[in-house]
Amino acid sequence: MDVSQYLEIFIDETKEHLQNLSDQLMVLEQEPENMDVINEIFRAAHSLKGMAGTMGFKRMQRLTHDMENVFQEIRSENMKVESELIDVLFRALDALEAYLNEIMETANEGTEENEEIVNTLNAIAAKATGKEAPEQAAKAPEGGKEETSADSGDGEGEAKYQSISISDFEKHTFEKAQNDNQNIFGITVSLQESCILKAARAFLVFKALEELGEVIKAVPSVQDIEDEKFEMDFSLLYFTKESLETVKNAIESVSEVKHAVVGIYTLPDLHTSDSAVEKPETKVEEPEVKEPVAKAPVAAQQAVKKQGAKPAQKTAQKNAQQKTAKPTVGRTVRVDIEKLDVLMNLVSELIIAKNGIVSTSSADEESRLNSALNEQIEYLESVTTNLHESVMKVRMVPIESVVNRFPRMIRDLTKKLGKKMELHMSGEETELDRTVIDEIGDPLQHLLRNSADHGLESNEERIALGKDEVGHIYLDAYQDGNNVNIEVRDDGAGINVEKVRNKAIEKGTITPEQAEAMTDKEIIDLLFRPSFSTAEQITDVSGRGVGLDVVKTKIEGLGGNIECKTEMGEGSSFIIRLPLTLAIIQALMVELGTEKYAIPLGNIQTIEDIPFSEVKHVQTKEVINLRDAVIPLIRLDKILDVEPGEFKPESLTVVIVSKGDKQAGLVVDNLIGQQEIVIKSIGDYINCSKLIGGATILGDGEIALILEVNTLV
Amino acid sequence: MDDINDVQNVEVASEGKQYIVVHLGSEQYGIDIKYIDNIVRMSKITRIPMSQKYFKGVINLRGEIIPVMSLRLKFDLVPDEYTNATRIIIIKLESQSAIGIIVDEVKEVVTLDEASIEKPNSADANDIRMQYLSGVGKHVDGLITLLNISSVINDKEKEMV
Numbered sequence: 001m002d003v004s005q006y007l008e009i010f011i012d013e014t015k016e017h018l019q020n021l022s023d024q025l026m027v028l029e030q031e032p033e034n035m036d037v038i039n040e041i042f043r044a045a046h047s048l049k050g051m052a053g054t055m056g057f058k059r060m061q062r063l064t065h066d067m068e069n070v071f072q073e074i075r076s077e078n079m080k081v082e083s084e085l086i087d088v089l090f091r092a093l094d095a096l097e098a099y100l101n102e103i104m105e106t107a108n109e110g111t112e113e114n115e116e117i118v119n120t121l122n123a124i125a126a127k128a129t130g131k132e133a134p135e136q137a138a139k140a141p142e143g144g145k146e147e148t149s150a151d152s153g154d155g156e157g158e159a160k161y162q163s164i165s166i167s168d169f170e171k172h173t174f175e176k177a178q179n180d181n182q183n184i185f186g187i188t189v190s191l192q193e194s195c196i197l198k199a200a201r202a203f204l205v206f207k208a209l210e211e212l213g214e215v216i217k218a219v220p221s222v223q224d225i226e227d228e229k230f231e232m233d234f235s236l237l238y239f240t241k242e243s244l245e246t247v248k249n250a251i252e253s254v255s256e257v258k259h260a261v262v263g264i265y266t267l268p269d270l271h272t273s274d275s276a277v278e279k280p281e282t283k284v285e286e287p288e289v290k291e292p293v294a295k296a297p298v299a300a301q302q303a304v305k306k307q308g309a310k311p312a313q314k315t316a317q318k319n320a321q322q323k324t325a326k327p328t329v330g331r332t333v334r335v336d337i338e339k340l341d342v343l344m345n346l347v348s349e350l351i352i353a354k355n356g357i358v359s360t361s362s363a364d365e366e367s368r369l370n371s372a373l374n375e376q377i378e379y380l381e382s383v384t385t386n387l388h389e390s391v392m393k394v395r396m397v398p399i400e401s402v403v404n405r406f407p408r409m410i411r412d413l414t415k416k417l418g419k420k421m422e423l424h425m426s427g428e429e430t431e432l433d434r435t436v437i438d439e440i441g442d443p444l445q446h447l448l449r450n451s452a453d454h455g456l457e458s459n460e461e462r463i464a465l466g467k468d469e470v471g472h473i474y475l476d477a478y479q480d481g482n483n484v485n486i487e488v489r490d491d492g493a494g495i496n497v498e499k500v501r502n503k504a505i506e507k508g509t510i511t512p513e514q515a516e517a518m519t520d521k522e523i524i525d526l527l528f529r530p531s532f533s534t535a536e537q538i539t540d541v542s543g544r545g546v547g548l549d550v551v552k553t554k555i556e557g558l559g560g561n562i563e564c565k566t567e568m569g570e571g572s573s574f575i576i577r578l579p580l581t582l583a584i585i586q587a588l589m590v591e592l593g594t595e596k597y598a599i600p601l602g603n604i605q606t607i608e609d610i611p612f613s614e615v616k617h618v619q620t621k622e623v624i625n626l627r628d629a630v631i632p633l634i635r636l637d638k639i640l641d642v643e644p645g646e647f648k649p650e651s652l653t654v655v656i657v658s659k660g661d662k663q664a665g666l667v668v669d670n671l672i673g674q675q676e677i678v679i680k681s682i683g684d685y686i687n688c689s690k691l692i693g694g695a696t697i698l699g700d701g702e703i704a705l706i707l708e709v710n711t712l713v
Numbered sequence: 714m715d716d717i718n719d720v721q722n723v724e725v726a727s728e729g730k731q732y733i734v735v736h737l738g739s740e741q742y743g744i745d746i747k748y749i750d751n752i753v754r755m756s757k758i759t760r761i762p763m764s765q766k767y768f769k770g771v772i773n774l775r776g777e778i779i780p781v782m783s784l785r786l787k788f789d790l791v792p793d794e795y796t797n798a799t800r801i802i803i804i805k806l807e808s809q810s811a812i813g814i815i816v817d818e819v820k821e822v823v824t825l826d827e828a829s830i831e832k833p834n835s836a837d838a839n840d841i842r843m844q845y846l847s848g849v850g851k852h853v854d855g856l857i858t859l860l861n862i863s864s865v866i867n868d869k870e871k872e873m874v
Contacts, residue, residue, distance in 0.1 A: 352776060595760065640762040680778045682771055683810045685866065686764045695759070695771060695778050703759040703773050 007107060010055050012334075014100050017044045017051075018093065019404055025089055026407050032081035042071040048096070057109040060099045066121040067092055073125050088120045090408075173216060182213070182239045186265035189251055190233040190258045199228045204254045212250060213240025232258075237265055337434055340395050347384070347391050348584060348678040352697050354384050355675065359699030385676065388584050396431035399477050399486070402441045403428055406448055406475065413452045420459055420470040421452060427477035432484055436558050436578055440486070443551040447488040447574050448473060450547065455492035455572060465569070467491070474573075483560075483602065484580055489573035495566040497523050524564050528552040559693070561710045563660060575660070577710070587677045587696075588655065589704065591670035593642040596704040598677055598696055599666065603657045603709035607671065610652045624654065624665055631656065633665045634712060639691065659713040666712070679706060729826030732850065734857055735802070735816040738790055742816075743823070743850055743857040750805035752819055755795050772801065772813060779803065781813035787865065788845075793817070804862060812866050823857070825850040830859065 021044045028037045045068040052060035067089065073079045095114040102110035177184060189205055191198055202225045209215055216237040220230045240247060244262050251260040361377055403425055410423040432440070456462075456471035463469050474489040497520045504510045504526050510518070528548045555562050559579045566572035579585075579602075587598040588607075608626060615622050615633065622633040633654065637644060654665040677696040682705075693708035732743035733752075751774075758770040758781055767786035771778050781801055785793050793799065798818040805811045829851045847861040 349776065642762075682761065682778055683780050683812070685780045685782075685810075685812050686761055686768050686771075691763070692761065697773050697776060697778070701773050702757060703771055703778060705759065705761065 006055065007103075010051055011100065011104055013051060014048065014096075017048050018097055018100065020044050021048075022090075022093055022408050023404065025086060025093065026411060028081060029083070029086050029411070035075075038071060038074050038081075042068060042075060045071060057099065057103065059111075059113060060096060060109055063092055063095060063099075063114055063118060066118050066125075070121055070125045079125070079127075085124055088117060088124065090412075092117050092121065177239045182241055183244070184265045185238045185240065185244060185247060185262050187236045187238055187247070187251065187263075188233055188261040189236070190260070192256045192258045193232060194256070198230070198232075199226055201254060201256050202226075202230075202234060205251055205257065208250045208254055209236070209238060209240075209247070212242045212247060213238055335394075337395075340391070340434070344391055344395065347388050351384050351388065351584060351676055351678055352699075354380055355677075355697075355699035356701070357699075363700075388676075392433070392584075395434045397434050397437045398428060399430050399432055399437065399440075399484075400428035402437055402444065403475060403477075405441075406445070409445065409448065410452060410473065413449065417453060418458075419452070419456055421456055421473060422470055423448070423473050423475065425475045430477040430479055430484055432578060433580070439554060439558055440576075440578070443554050443576070444475070444486065444488065446547065446551050448475065451488060451490035451492065451572075455490035457493050461493075479580070480577075483577045486576040486578070487573055488576075489571060491571040494568045494570055494572050495524060495527070495564070496568065497566075500524065500526060524566060527564065528562070556690075561659070577660070584676060584678050587675060587706065589672035589675050589698075590655065590666075590668040591672055592637050592640065592668055593644060595640075595642055596672065596698070596702065597636070597640075597668075598675075598704050598706045599655060599657065600693075600706065600709060601674065603659065605656045605658050605663065608654045608656060608665070610654050610665075612651065615652070626656070626665075629663065631663045631665045633667055635667050636707075637667070637669070639712075657709045657713060659710050662713050664713045666707075666709075677704075677706070729824045729829075731822055731824050732857065732859065733802070733822055734820045734852075735800075736818040736820055737784055737788070737816055741820070741855065741857045742784075743825070743859040744802065744804075744862055745859075746822065748804050748806060748862050749802055750811055751803040753801050753803065753813075755799045755801060755815075769815065774803065774811075774813075777811070779811050779813050781815060782866070783815045784865075785815070785817075804866060806863055806866070809867075814866070823850070823852055825852065825857075825859075 021041060024037050024041045024044065028034065028041065031037065045064050049061055049064035049068055052058075052064060070079075070085070070089075074081060092114070095112070095117055098112065099109045102108065102112075174184060187209075189202075191201055206215060206222075216239060218225060218237075219235045224230060225234055238247070244264070248260055248262045251257060251262070358377060358381070361373060406425070407423050410421060413419075414421055451473045452471075456473070457465070457467075459469050459471075462471065468491075472491045474487070476485075476487045476489070478485055501515050501518075501523050504523070505512050505515050509526060509529060515523075528551075552562055555576055555578070560577050562577075563575045564572060565575070586601040588601055588604055590597055590599060608624075610624055610626075614624055616625065617623070618630070622635070623630050624633060625631075633652075636642070649669070652667050653669070653671060654667055655671075656663060656665050658664075675698075677698075679694045679696060682692065682695050690711040691708055693706045695703050695705050698704055731746040733746055733749060735742050735744065753774065756772050756774075758772055760770040761768060761780075764770075765782075767782050769781050769783050769786075771780050773779075783793050785791065793815055796817070799815065800819045801813040801815055802819070803811050803813050830848045831851070832848050833846050845861055845865045846858055848859045850857040850859050
């Protein structure tokens with residue numbers, strides 16, 4: 001079978017399974033007795049094995065098979081989870097990841113046998129359960145599977161519909177239907193095992209039924225059936241005026257339907273049998289429930305036998321299915337990111353064109369009076385804005401996809417550094433543009449390693465200081481206006497500012513005189529200079545001197561910035577601010593002399609009119625006192641070398657901007673208004689200062705520069 | 714591209730390279746035609762604060778933002794005076810974004826074969842301006858200084874204020 005066309009799906013799904021395995025193993029390490037987790041891991045390993053087998057990746061299959069075996073033993077309580085086992089499993093996970101990477105690059109799993117891991121796994125399984133264990137375990141899953149199929153292959157099938165429970169609301173519908181002389185049928189449809197497109201067959205059944213009557217309820221739910229989340233059969237409650245035979249024939253005329261059991265359904269409370277009502281919807285207890293059903297040919301004997309071997313596995317699968325359903329599997333389409341880029345560019349063009357129309361129509365006297373035209377333009381504006389938002393949302397990815405590998409990393413560091421520490425994450429659901437997500441992983445990893453290695457003290461020191469022995473590292477992501485902030489925090493020793501100061505002098509980065517004059521904050525900022533590492537000991541975790549400056553460069557490359565706060569003895573935190581969107585923003589257009597500049601709206605707090613008399617001087621710097629805050633003024637025309645206009649205003653127009661908790665007032669000549677602008681790069685030929693974040697094309701074809709408020713403040 | 718048609722197309726020979734001849738003051742410079750993407754008339758240039766002196770700013774060329782440098786300032790000549798003949802030549806080097814250079818006038822396209830190009834004298838190699846040259850072409854109208862266009866535009870002198 002040619003499976004190459006499935007390769008991409010295989011890779012994506014394997015990634016998901018591996019991540020899931022990794023997450024679950026982390027949990028398992030904390031709660032070695034948690035059966036749900038064990039089942040989940042078993043299931044993930046099992047699916048991986050199946051997928052690898054289908055794709056012909058034998059080595060991968062073998063490794064997952066052995067992992068599955070071990071968990072089979074744990075599930076049957078023949079052995080316990082120990083930390084030694086977890087370590088091996090993590091190594092196995094790494095090996096699987098290596099296979100996957102190899103497959104991604106070469107479409108081949110490579111030749112690494114990982115003999116040692118396989119042997120260790122087998123040895124562990126054997127040790128715990130005696131010699132026969134491996135073989136037994138190897139057989140168990142297959143055995144289970146066969147029985148599953150044998151089960152649904154049983155003769156006439158079972159009238160599982162009897163076990164459908166109904167709510168009060170539905171009862172009402174039932175009574176109505178009865179009054180209406182409709183027949184209420186329960187139907188259980190079984191598909192052939194060979195059926196591949198189960199959902200499609202189910203759909204055909206539904207379609208056939210809906211021609212004759214009305215489907216009231218389905219178990220599993222219609223959504224689950226559409227998503228193929230059912231085994232070989234599903235049950236329905238059905239109202240129709242047709243006869244039982246007609247309905248049965250209609251269903252069985254759909255191909256690949258093995259058989260349909262159709263019977264009159266009676267309301268459970270009219271009936272004295274309470275088994276159907278009491279029965280929860282989970283099918284775990286199926287065997288017992290089946291027994292009271294008269295038609296069920298399944299002998300009690302068989303049911304008992306099944307209970308032994310099968311339910312465990314079935315439970316696992318059921319649980320697993322419920323779990324995977326957690327992110328309600330919607331209908332999705334995988335799209336190449338490049339196609340989205342093209343789409344985004346087109347939206348940008350559209351917005352430029354729209355701005356063009358807006359500016360011509362407002363310049364032209366005649367069309368300004370034409371209200372119909374204005375209405376249409378307003379409509380166009382709202383459509384383009386919405387279009388932009390939608391495209392942007394499509395490009396947004398939760399940050400989870402980057403940070404979910406960190407718990408594992410911290411776990412490994414715990415072992416490597418011999419420090420106990422815990423990672424607490426929040427805001428994993430915060431979304432960022434895909435391009436940012438792709439780039440942010442390394443800087444975050446670096447910061448976390450930094451915190452783990454340099455930030456946190458050793459366990460002994462912590463105890464001596466009266467702190468919790470276990471170090472805590474926090475990774476918080478949250479949205480703040482037009483920015484997304486990601487904070488990496490630790491409760492370690494904090495940065496020793498004096499040490500940094502001395503180090504900087506020693507390295508010749510600054511002179512002793514400069515060092516005297518610098519504030520603590522400025523000293524800390526030195527850490528972001530190239531080749532500046534204060535770690536006394538260079539470890540292989542961090543501290544090669546190529547550190548924070550790389551992080552900073554990367555983040556600035558994404559249009560963001562990074563800031564460090566620290567408190568001796570309390571810990572330090574690194575705050576990364578990233579723009580929510582990269583391409584299109586709302587901005588305030590201002591005039592300086594004859595030039596136009598754009599200030600991103602997200603940075604702006606207020607706009608104030610300040611009389612000259614209120615401008616105060618503090619250390620030769622101009623400041624204003626606004627609502628009890630002293631805000632420094634920035635004369636944009638001076639900074640940007642703008643030729644002063646002739647017009648001399650009586651007061652200053654000040655745009656108050658903020659970065660984090662810092663504020664500044666930008667003095668401008670004139671305000672033009674708010675506008676949606678498309679950010680374009682001005683290329684890398686020009687050595688422009690960091691004050692300019694890019695340029696944008698205005699409606700009249702003119703270019704306005706975008707001010708980078710984060711560097712101004 | 715309209716402006717290229719204005720240029721008198723003197724020779725199209727089978728051998729040799731084609732150069733666009735531009736005027737800068739009293740001198741003639743030749744630019745290899747294969748790097749030229751477009752020639753446009755002077756349009757509004759938006760100044761970029763604190764950039765290198767010879768960068769006049771950016772222009773909007775059909776929705777693209779393109780930086781523009783003054784060849785005169787780059788070569789330490791007297792600053793440009795924009796006239797009706799002033800043109801911006803849009804240069805596009807492989808795998809680099811486009812850049813415009815301002816010239817006084819675009820004169821013609823000439824074809825020079827190997828024999829009529831003299832390589833720069835290595836003794837002059839220390840002269841800063843020499844690094845921008847790839848040779849001197851001999852033509853009926855006189856000598857044409859051939860520009861090494863990639864060194865002209867890729868030379869990022871740090872002239873931050």
